Amino acid sequence: MAKQEIIAMILAGGQGSRLGVLTELVAKPAVPFGSRYRIMDFPLSNCTNSGIEAVGVLTQYQPLELNSYIGNGHSWDLDRNNGGTYILPPYLSQVGNDWYKGTANAIYQNIPFIDSYDPKYVLILSGDHIYKMDYLKMVESHIQNEAEATIAVIEVPWEEASRFGIMNTDETGRVVEFEEKPAKPKNNLASMGIYCFSWKVLRESLILDEANPDSRNDFGANVIPGMIDAGYDVFTYSFDGYWKDVGTISSLWESNMDLLNDPTLINLRDTSWTIYSRNPQRPSHYFGPNSKVENTAITDGSEIFGECHGTIVSYNVVVEEGAVVTDSILMPGSYVESGAVLTRCIVGMDTRVERNVRATPDEKDGVDLFVNDKLCKDGITVFAPNLIIKEGTKIVGNSMIGAEHARSHPQYFEEVPHYSRMEVSL
Amino acid sequence: MITDAMGLILADNRRIQLGALTEPRAIAAIPFAGRFRIIDFTLSNMVNSGIKRVGVVALTKYKSLMDHMGTGAPWDLDRMRQGLYMIPPYINPITREPDRTDAQSVIDYVKTGDQRYVVISGSAFVTNTSYKPLIKTHIESRADITILYHKDGPIDGPLAMALELDDDGYVRDLMVDYPRSTSQNYAVGLIVISRNLLLQLLAEMMARGIADFSILGILQNYKRFRVQAVKLEEPLLRIHSVASYFDASMKVLDTEIRHKLFDVDRPVYTKAKNRAPCIVAPGSGVVKNVLASDGCAIMGHVENSILFRGCVIGRGARVTNSVLFQDVQISEGVVLDHVIIDKNSVVKMDGRLLGHPGFPIVIEKNAIV
Numbered sequence: 100m101a102k103q104e105i106i107a108m109i110l111a112g113g114q115g116s117r118l119g120v121l122t123e124l125v126a127k128p129a130v131p132f133g134s135r136y137r138i139m140d141f142p143l144s145n146c147t148n149s150g151i152e153a154v155g156v157l158t159q160y161q162p163l164e165l166n167s168y169i170g171n172g173h174s175w176d177l178d179r180n181n182g183g184t185y186i187l188p189p190y191l192s193q194v195g196n197d198w199y200k201g202t203a204n205a206i207y208q209n210i211p212f213i214d215s216y217d218p219k220y221v222l223i224l225s226g227d228h229i230y231k232m233d234y235l236k237m238v239e240s241h242i243q244n245e246a247e248a249t250i251a252v253i254e255v256p257w258e259e260a261s262r263f264g265i266m267n268t269d270e271t272g273r274v275v276e277f278e279e280k281p282a283k284p285k286n287n288l289a290s291m292g293i294y295c296f297s298w299k300v301l302r303e304s305l306i307l308d309e310a311n312p313d314s315r316n317d318f319g320a321n322v323i324p325g326m327i328d329a330g331y332d333v334f335t336y337s338f339d340g341y342w343k344d345v346g347t348i349s350s351l352w353e354s355n356m357d358l359l360n361d362p363t364l365i366n367l368r369d370t371s372w373t374i375y376s377r378n379p380q381r382p383s384h385y386f387g388p389n390s391k392v393e394n395t396a397i398t399d400g401s402e403i404f405g406e407c408h409g410t411i412v413s414y415n416v417v418v419e420e421g422a423v424v425t426d427s428i429l430m431p432g433s434y435v436e437s438g439a440v441l442t443r444c445i446v447g448m449d450t451r452v453e454r455n456v457r458a459t460p461d462e463k464d465g466v467d468l469f470v471n472d473k474l475c476k477d478g479i480t481v482f483a484p485n486l487i488i489k490e491g492t493k494i495v496g497n498s499m500i501g502a503e504h505a506r507s508h509p510q511y512f513e514e515v516p517h518y519s520r521m522e523v524s525l
Numbered sequence: 526m527i528t529d530a531m532g533l534i535l536a537d538n539r540r541i542q543l544g545a546l547t548e549p550r551a552i553a554a555i556p557f558a559g560r561f562r563i564i565d566f567t568l569s570n571m572v573n574s575g576i577k578r579v580g581v582v583a584l585t586k587y588k589s590l591m592d593h594m595g596t597g598a599p600w601d602l603d604r605m606r607q608g609l610y611m612i613p614p615y616i617n618p619i620t621r622e623p624d625r626t627d628a629q630s631v632i633d634y635v636k637t638g639d640q641r642y643v644v645i646s647g648s649a650f651v652t653n654t655s656y657k658p659l660i661k662t663h664i665e666s667r668a669d670i671t672i673l674y675h676k677d678g679p680i681d682g683p684l685a686m687a688l689e690l691d692d693d694g695y696v697r698d699l700m701v702d703y704p705r706s707t708s709q710n711y712a713v714g715l716i717v718i719s720r721n722l723l724l725q726l727l728a729e730m731m732a733r734g735i736a737d738f739s740i741l742g743i744l745q746n747y748k749r750f751r752v753q754a755v756k757l758e759e760p761l762l763r764i765h766s767v768a769s770y771f772d773a774s775m776k777v778l779d780t781e782i783r784h785k786l787f788d789v790d791r792p793v794y795t796k797a798k799n800r801a802p803c804i805v806a807p808g809s810g811v812v813k814n815v816l817a818s819d820g821c822a823i824m825g826h827v828e829n830s831i832l833f834r835g836c837v838i839g840r841g842a843r844v845t846n847s848v849l850f851q852d853v854q855i856s857e858g859v860v861l862d863h864v865i866i867d868k869n870s871v872v873k874m875d876g877r878l879l880g881h882p883g884f885p886i887v888i889e890k891n892a893i894v
Contacts, residue, residue: 134802135819173598174797359804367801368820378797382787383559383818383831385780394807398819399560402780411802 101181103153103216105238107146108209110202111139111226112159117347119474120483120501121447126158127346128226129165131430131448133358133367134411135398136376137168138345141231142224143175143184144374149234153182153216156226157205159189159198168377175375187212201316207305213298221301223294223318229354230291230342231365231372237295237336246334247300248326250274251293253338263289264319266335274333277324288335291342294318300331341365348499349476352445355411355428359394379414379431389420405435422452430484443477443496447484449515456488460496466511471499487513528575530642530660530717531607533631534567537584539737541649541765545867545889550589553581553648555770556850556868558777558786559818559831562593563764565795566653566786567646567715572600573791574656576644578607580634582738587613599794610634628738632727635720643723647714647740651762651773653786653793656715659755663717669750670743671717672696675761678711680769686712686741688754696752699744713757716740722750760785771865771885774831774848778814800834810843825855833868846882850890864888 115127122130128139139156146154154177158165172184187209189198199205206213206223213221220238232251241249252266260281266288267276278284304322308314314321327333341364343354357364367374381400386392390403397403397412405422413431418424421437424444432449435441439452442459446452457465460478475481478496482488486500492511494500505512536553546555553564564581571579579602583590590611596602597609612630635643642663644656663671678685687708689698700708718726726743735742744752760782762773776782787793800820805812810826817823820835825842832838833850839857847864854871855861861872863880867890872878876894880886888894 358802362804368822373799374801375799378799380792380794382561382783382793383816383833384803385778385783386812386815386817387780388814390813392805392812393809395805396802397805397817398802 103218105220106153106216106218107151107222108155109142109224109226111156114160119499125164126160134396134413139226140376141229145232147175148372155185155187157187174377202318203308203322204316207309218298221296221298225292240336241295244334247297247331248333249295249336251291251338252288252335253291253342255287255289257287260284260287272334352479443479445481447482450482450486452488453490455491458494462493462495465493465495467495469498469500475499485515529640530644531638531640532571532576532579533645534581535647536581543767545887549890554590559816561795566651569793578638580610580612582612599796628727628731645716649765652759653788654759668753670752672754673713673715673757674710674754675713675757676709679763696747699747
């Protein structure tokens with residue numbers, strides 16, 4: 100293969116267990132976001148817009164939907180003669196087989212792929228962040244600092260700093276210490292999980308890390324601290340745009356709501372940095388003769404006959420007349436029947452909410468059997484993809500309804516086959 | 526079953542002009558239903574019927590059409606074998622003038638295909654149907670030409686091609702623009718013909734120096750051949766004038782018709798644009814009976830209208846019974862009724878444009894009102 104100066108490797112194999120039922124059957128990067136996107140569209144579009152032409156996508160957990168979504172990369176202009184997207188699952192080899200044991204191991208197992216492009220720099224990206232970033236600027240800063248590794252950092256509120264990996268730097272910006280979730284953080288520059296490495300150095304570090312039986316083979320926990328300890332030149336790159344790790348139900352919901360409450364935070368209408376996505380082949384969206392819609396984002400193929408307030412409506416969604424949906428996220432293919440009232444709900448792909456279902460934070464006489472305070476907060480209720488919420492069911496806030504509940508409580512829910520999703524919703 | 530037919534779409538029609546709407550583009554490239562162009566419908570019908578080789582005959586102003594078609598990827602027509610062929614007219618190498626006929630480039634296209642049949646489609650209609658049964662009937666009946674017809678003629682008359690059929694569904698008489706026609710059978714503007722017969726007719730046309738290759742031109746031979754007619758059952762929207770374009774657009778707002786026009790099993794493909802989702806702003810006016818598209822930002826009142834991608838409706842603006850093409854900007858306080866506004870135009874503060882159902886006002890591309 101012809102040489103590529105920079106290649107990007109996107110870590111897309113994580114389960115995203117804190118998203119609960121939303122990632123039961125799909126990897127986190129394939130979770131729908133912001134009406135017409137999947138989370139994965141953001142790093143992929145950033146690559147395209149940064150002029151990066153070779154992108155490896157490391158998959159492991161439930162990759163079917165993600166693989167078929169990415170396809171040959173055409174939607175992001177990443178179907179190229181030299182380079183393009185490569186889906187890189189773990190594989191069997193003569194010396195044995197391994198799942199990806201950690202983020203660093205995933206890259207280690209793909210050293211031959213990276214070598215085939217003979218790159219100078221390798222970007223390690225995460226498939227589950229919402230942000231717009233010019234990676235080229237980060238690589239330029241990496242070159243200017245004569246760094247061997249550059250870590251993108253963002254200022255976080257001091258009180259939250261102990262939840263992140265914190266970078267302590269000297270006056271030149273060189274990292275002297277990396278603390279993972281420190282109890283008493285010395286500063287508030289958090290690692291975004293976006294790294295730029297000089298390939299020669301990273302290659303050696305990965306081989307060393309792999310040889311260490313005590314290592315968890317993780318970039319944040321092992322490889323980067325190891326490089327700092329070994330005296331490599333590790334620098335930070337400060338990013339000051341919008342960045343959100345949408346790893347929890349609350350952050351996923353908030354980040355979606357940010358699109359409505361302050362569209363300038365991550366301006367999706369900016370044509371100089373388009374976020375690309377697969378385009379469903381559906382007609383424009385329709386507002387019915389008695390619809391009431393305000394403060395709502397909506398995309399092609401949807402039909403609103405009822406009311407939507409402060410809601411993210413994805414493609415192929417129907418809201419019938421007499422339904423009221425407020426502060427909610429309706430994922431692709433979901434259907435809300437007449438009389439249903441949903442407030443602060445996330446409705447998974449192709450799930451049907453039948454007549455007069457009510458799911459609001461303080462629902463009177465609501466069933467509270469499915470409350471999941473560990474994953475759902477702030478009154479947000481989540482319905483898994485491919486369910487039917489049966490007529491008249493009432494549910495209190497902070498509930499999480501999955502396929503298991505359809506089996507245990509068939510009076511409320513039913514599971515539907517999801518064979519048609521690829522064709523209809525993509 | 527493999528479809529043994531190639532497609533041929535006539536993107537222009539010398540007899541049909543839609544004023545300012547066809548000034549910058551071929552009729553096939555006129556935007557329709559929010560995010561499509563007229564050609565997307567017959568082209569998707571062909572692709573959904575298993576046709577894998579489609580030629581698009583352009584005459585003039587084909588830049589817009591070429592931009593739209595690209596490599597044919599949205600229709601899966603970017604192929605190593607077969608695929609999409611753009612057929613612009615040849616320039617005469619000696620006079621440097623356009624050749625007097627479209628026929629030579631069409632002959633070259635038809636000759637190089639190995640399918641036995643050709644589906645020839647005009648561009649003055651929109652429907653969603655499969656051409657498979659039509660092709661099948663054509664092959665089984667051994668008719669020379671099979672013509673698709675619909676019970677409804679054009680709403681305002683011109684180019685009505687009325688068919689009189691015998692009991693076996695063969696064409697006995699064919700009349701164009703006959704004012705006293707009581708026919709219930711009007712040609713849609715789509716025929717199936719064998720490749721060999723088409724090549725023979727094209728050769729005859731060239732020999733006679735006939736300059737215009739059209740479906741009507743072929744059908745004028747109906748007395749020499751066995752011409753059979755097959756009825757189109759799906760809704761048909763004819764577009765041959767500004768009034769009929771407006772009427773057809775408003776029919777798409779009808780949910781029953783729209784669902785048939787965008788049958789889930791037969792998707793209508795078009796070029797992707799990657800616009801952000803449409804935003805209906807907090808405190809916007811009423812938005813009802815509206816077909817809107819990605820990239821729109823609605824702050825005003827919109828009713829009975831179609832908004833193409835990227836339209837912006839300012840606060841306090843009132844848009845009713847109108848069709849706004851891509852990236853049209855309606856400033857604050859503007860009032861529009863029965864208006865068609867072409868791409869990229871701007872209507873500035875407090876403008877008022879009031880048309881009439883039969884005579885909608887048409888604002889040209891890139892205009893500032």
